[in-house]
Amino acid sequence: DVKVTQSSRYLVKRTGEKVFLECVQDMDHENMFWYRQDPGLGLRLIYFSYDVKMKEKGDIPEGYSVSREKKERFSLILESASTNQTSMYLCASRSRTGQFFGPGTRLTVL
């Protein structure tokens, strides 16, 4: 079974803090993704990566950056957290036949 893990299930940060969300997959997938999910807006793609050290902007990259130093790890960075970044963050890893999500991190920015 594919296993995608995220570093925290719940996180509370203050406005202006730098926030790191970590995602690790154990299936040697090349493709990894970061989404956020908000009521009424659905899942929106923030950034994705198709290989180590490669990154591409998704639909809502503003205020975020990513790092892919190793194949199994894809990190999402909020350089200076703001209250409108309070959301559920979901990491996903993709093979030829499916895309699989981690358990999600619910981030609250105060």
Place this chain on the structure above:
Amino acid sequence: GQNIDQPTEMTATEGAIVQINCTYQTSGFNGLFWYQQHAGEAPTFLSYNVLDGLEEKGRFSSFLSRSKGYSYLLLKELQMKDSASYLCAVRGGRDDKIIFGKGTRLHILP
């Protein structure tokens, strides 16, 4: 660009059958996914259709018509635990991204 439409909410009765429709527009279609998501949890992969036709997996079946830009998820012998949101997602576009619909919230009545 990519666009996905699915009904916002549906209601069905325990033991019955329900069909959740999804229509999409995309350039360069590479497949369509269905996910189940219970409240507060990450989406769980249900199916992936690349070719036209019906794919059956236990109580769940997924159908695809590429020429019509149309898919449906069919749930048989509904159980209370099937109460969840069902997300349609399309893989394609210039960057081979997966874009999600806003989901259909399915309510099961006893």
